[in-house]
Amino acid sequence: MIAEFELQLVSFIFMAIIAIVYFSKEKVKFAENKYYEIMLICAVISTFATTSLHLYAYFMGFENTLKLAPFISIVNKIVSELYIIFFCSIIAYTITINKKIKISDDSLKVLLAIFYIFYGFIIFFTDVNIELVHGVTTISGSMTIITQTVLALTEVINVIILILNRKYLDKRYYVIYFIMLFMLLSGISSILFPGINLSDVVLVLICFTMYFTIENPDAKMIEQLNIARDQAEKANNAKTEFLSNMSHEIRTPLNAIDGFSQLILEEKNIDTIKDEARDIMAASQNLLEIVNGILDISKIEANKLEIINVEYEPAKVFDELVKLTKARIGDKPLEFNVNIAKDLPEYLNGDYVRLKQIAVNLLTNAVKYTKKGSITLNVDIVKKDNICRLIISVKDTGIGIKKENLDKIFTKFERLDLEKNITIEGTGLGLAITKKLVELMHGKIVVDSTYGKGSNFTVAIDQKIVNKVKTVKEVKDEKPTKQVNLKGKKILIVDDNLINLKVAARLLLSYKIETEEVSSGFDCLKNIKDGKKYDMILMDDMMPKMSGVETFKKLQEIEGFDTPVIALTANAIAGMKENYLKEGFNDYISKPIDKKELERVLTTYLNAKK
Ligand code: ADP
Numbered sequence: 216m217i218a219e220f221e222l223q224l225v226s227f228i229f230m231a232i233i234a235i236v237y238f239s240k241e242k243v244k245f246a247e248n249k250y251y252e253i254m255l256i257c258a259v260i261s262t263f264a265t266t267s268l269h270l271y272a273y274f275m276g277f278e279n280t281l282k283l284a285p286f287i288s289i290v291n292k293i294v295s296e297l298y299i300i301f302f303c304s305i306i307a308y309t310i311t312i313n314k315k316i317k318i319s320d321d322s323l324k325v326l327l328a329i330f331y332i333f334y335g336f337i338i339f340f341t342d343v344n345i346e347l348v349h350g351v352t353t354i355s356g357s358m359t360i361i362t363q364t365v366l367a368l369t370e371v372i373n374v375i376i377l378i379l380n381r382k383y384l385d386k387r388y389y390v391i392y393f394i395m396l397f398m399l400l401s402g403i404s405s406i407l408f409p410g411i412n413l414s415d416v417v418l419v420l421i422c423f424t425m426y427f428t429i430e431n432p433d434a435k436m437i438e439q440l441n442i443a444r445d446q447a448e449k450a451n452n453a454k455t456e457f458l459s460n461m462s463h464e465i466r467t468p469l470n471a472i473d474g475f476s477q478l479i480l481e482e483k484n485i486d487t488i489k490d491e492a493r494d495i496m497a498a499s500q501n502l503l504e505i506v507n508g509i510l511d512i513s514k515i516e517a518n519k520l521e522i523i524n525v526e527y528e529p530a531k532v533f534d535e536l537v538k539l540t541k542a543r544i545g546d547k548p549l550e551f552n553v554n555i556a557k558d559l560p561e562y563l564n565g566d567y568v569r570l571k572q573i574a575v576n577l578l579t580n581a582v583k584y585t586k587k588g589s590i591t592l593n594v595d596i597v598k599k600d601n602i603c604r605l606i607i608s609v610k611d612t613g614i615g616i617k618k619e620n621l622d623k624i625f626t627k628f629e630r631l632d633l634e635k636n637i638t639i640e641g642t643g644l645g646l647a648i649t650k651k652l653v654e655l656m657h658g659k660i661v662v663d664s665t666y667g668k669g670s671n672f673t674v675a676i677d678q679k680i681v682n683k684v685k686t687v688k689e690v691k692d693e694k695p696t697k698q699v700n701l702k703g704k705k706i707l708i709v710d711d712n713l714i715n716l717k718v719a720a721r722l723l724l725s726y727k728i729e730t731e732e733v734s735s736g737f738d739c740l741k742n743i744k745d746g747k748k749y750d751m752i753l754m755d756d757m758m759p760k761m762s763g764v765e766t767f768k769k770l771q772e773i774e775g776f777d778t779p780v781i782a783l784t785a786n787a788i789a790g791m792k793e794n795y796l797k798e799g800f801n802d803y804i805s806k807p808i809d810k811k812e813l814e815r816v817l818t819t820y821l822n823a824k825k
Contacts, residue, residue, distance in 0.1 A: 223269045226415040227262035233422055234259045240432040243439040246320060247311040250304040251430045257297040257304070258418040264294050265415055277347050288343040291354050295362040296335050301418060302369040302398065303327055309376055309391060312429075315383035316376070337361065353412075363405065370398045390428040394421050460643070464505050471498035503807060508644045512627055515651045522655050526681050527567035529559050529605070533594055536571060540578045540592070547582065550589035556596045560603050562681035569652045570676065574607055576645040577672045581611035588612030588669070601680045608673040616664040624662070625650040649674075702727040704821050705748070709739045709766065710755035710783070715806065719753060719783065722808060726817060735759075736766030743773055751820050753783040753804070756795075764798050771799065779820040783808070 234255045242248065268287060272280045280287065307323055310316050344356040374395055377384070384391070401417035475491040475498075482488050514520040533555050544551055574592075581590045590611045597604040616624060627647035653660045658676035706728055708719045716732040723730050731749070733739050736758055752770075756763035763782060770776055782795040785806040792803045802816050 220266075220269045220273045223262065223266040223412070223415055226419045227259075227266040229419045230255075230259045230262045230415075230422065233419075233426055237426060237430075237432065241436070242432040243435050245435065247308050248430070248435075250308040250311065251425060253304045254301050254308075254418075254425075255422055257301040258415075258422050261294045261297040261301070262415045262418065264290050265412070281345060284345055287345055287354075291343050292338050292358060295338060295358060296331065298362060298414065298418075299334050299365055299369070300327075300331060302366055302373075303330065305391075305394060305398075305421070306369055306373050306376065309373055312385065312388050312391075313376070313380050313383050314385070315380045334365065363402070366398075367402055370395065370402065373398075388429055390424060393424060397421055397424070457643075461505070461509075465502065468498035468502040468505075471495065472502070499807065508648060511648050512644055515648065520651070520655065522566045522569060524565050524679075525567070526562055526564050528561060529563050529567075529678075530555075530561070532567050532571055533559075533574075533592075536574050536578065537592070539575065540582065540590070543579060543582045544590070547585075548587050549582065549585060552589060552591040554591070555594040558598075559594070559596060560598075560680045562683055563603060563605075563678040564681050565676070565678035566656060569656065570605075570678075573649050573652050573674055573676075574609070576649045577607075577609040577674070580645060580672075581609050581613065581670075585611040585613030585669070598680070601682075602677050603680045604675055604677050606673065606675045608671060610669065610671040612669040615666040615668050615670055616662070617666045621662060621664065625660075700727055701817060701821055703729075704750045705729045705731070707739065707742065707747075707749040707752045708732045708783075709734075709736065709752065709758075709763070711735060711758040712755070715755065719808065722810070722813060728817075736761035736763065736769070739766055740769055740773075743770060743776060743778075749778050751817075752778055752780045754780055754800070756782060756784040756786055764795075767798065767800060781816055781820070 237252075237255060268280075268290060271283070304327075307327060310318060310323065311320075338358050338361060341358040341361060342356040343354055343358045346353050346355055377391065377395065397417050397420050401413055404413045472495050475495045479488050479491050479495075482491065511520065533553075537551075537553050541551060578590070578592065588611070590609070593606075593608045593610070595606040595608075597606065625646050627644055650660055653674055653676065656676050658674060660672065660674045662670060662672050664670035706723055708716055708723075708730055710716045710719070710732070711734050713734065716734065720730045720732055731742070731747075733742060737760070739752065739754070754763040754767060758766075761769075763784065767780055770778075770780065779801040782798075782800045782803045783806065784791075784795075784803075792805075795803045801820060804812050804816055
């Protein structure tokens with residue numbers, strides 16, 4: 216029958232074309248793609264095999280075909296295995312595109328592979344009869360029955376999966392219902408018209424329909440581009456939002472600094488001036504905290520944030536926390552309860568700076584987001600061998616967090632419930648940093664909150680117990696330190712900003728140090744070449760024409776130059792300290808100058824005694 220042979224040939228040609236077009240196109244890979252690729256490969260091979268058999272039968276006649284019975288039977292077994300793989304791949308495709316079904320890709324692959332092997336094993340031992348039905352060579356026998364039954368089963372399974380999870384199927388994948396229909400029609404036709412082999416036509420129909428609807432590489436590429444564009448837009452919006460938020464955050468303390476500075480200029484009463492200077496300091500501290508938050512996030516994202524473990528006294532840390540929180544509460548009508556475990560070890564080993572930062576973030580939020588009621592700080596411990604698990608919980612009776620927002624609070628720049636929180640200052644960085652710090656310290660953070668009632672943040676972090684007795688020296692050290700006296704020492708300060716020069720010189724004056732200020736690298740080099748001697752050089756980096764680093768390099772070329780050079784710079788982003796040290800600077804101090812840091816550097820390089 217010429218029609219039968221033509222049908223097979225056309226099926227093969229179409230399949231070959233679609234496979235060539237599909238595989239030659241540049242594609243964006245989605246999880247379901249590989250199942251479509253498997254379907255295409257199976258369809259090409261099976262249409263090729265059946266076309267070849269039909270061609271042979273057509274030209275050689277039935278009698279001659281029968282002579283090749285064993286070979287034909289093997290080819291048909293392979294073809295039925297390919298059919299099974301094709302139809303099971305449709306199931307795998309349906310499972311993969313469904314948002315609800317959570318079966319891992321690997322488990323699915325293993326399951327399918329086991330099934331294919333099992334099926335292949337069964338049909339290997341089943342019979343294949345070659346008959347002439349209505350003048351066409353047709354396959355029958357137990358293998359055909361088994362294959363048709365399994366195919367019918369795959370159809371049923373797929374329909375069940377689709378019906379049960381219909382709500383979770385994206386609209387653009389609805390074409391899969393038509394595919395089911397094609398499969399059904401093919402099954403019915405093979406029962407009603409066993410003489411006409413429509414199976415290959417169905418394979419072609421399915422592959423074509425999928426290609427032109429859900430598997431078109433061009434469409435997928437556009438889809439991917441759209442996703443990328445949406446992500447870029449989102450990131451851009453987050454950045455814009457962050458910048459506007461930041462500018463508001465930064466303006467608030469700046470407003471205080473600027474306002475009080477003007478007042479000081481006009482004020483004559485020294486006590487009022489001192490009061491206003493204290494407010495300026497508090498605002499500067501606030502500003503510094505904002506900038507440090509940004510630096511922390513930048514360090515975290517560059518994987519540069521290090522946990523530095525040292526020995527510390529936990530009681531002291533919690534004491535400072537309590538004082539700080541009381542100051543933050545100020546005159547807000549909030550009760551502050553503190554319960555600290557009595558058996559807290561005297562000494563622990565860990566990063567107490569970061570531990571404090573974590574607790575400060577939680578306590579600050581509790582104060583910020585609670586109008587009235589109470590805040591409770593609980594510190595419990597669990598000791599095991601030489602490890603002490605600190606369980607710090609901060610509970611408030613504040614505004615609480617909606618359930619659906621709970622997993623968003625740890626995302627950077629994410630601020631929630633803005634209609635309620637609009638008057639509360641914040642950058643949305645605190646909890647993102649907190650979570651990351653807890654993770655870096657191998658701890659855990661959990662939150663439990665009832666919207667409108669309050670929240671409870673709990674952190675658990677393990678710290679090593681240090682067994683030692685307080686030495687006399689340490690008891691002595693607890694007394695307030697005296698101002699370091701460095702009379703007779705001389706420091707050269709290099710900075711293009713006159714205010715910065717003034718601040719540094721004024722700070723050094725309190726140590727009785729003699730200073731000389733120059734505003735460029737050129738002047739610095741001139742002074743050294745002129746033979747002027749200093750005990751230390753504090754060098755800014757970002758200066759016009761010649762940077763601090765360039766000046767430093769030129770200084771090194773001067774014969775006999777051995778003065779310690781310290782980078783004193785506002786360039787404090789992740790990794791900067793290491794960069795300056797790598798350049799050869801003796802040390803690094805970031806601006807604004809922290810007195811303790813300055814003192815550390817001075818005592819280290821000027822060999823001073825307290
Ligand atoms: P922010 O600078 O906005 O306080 P955080 O990262 O610290 O940033 O917190 C993120 C968001 O989580 C806050 O904007 C707030 O909506 C919510 N949040 C954090 N802590 C609390 C709390 N104790 N009670 C209610 N909401 C909170």
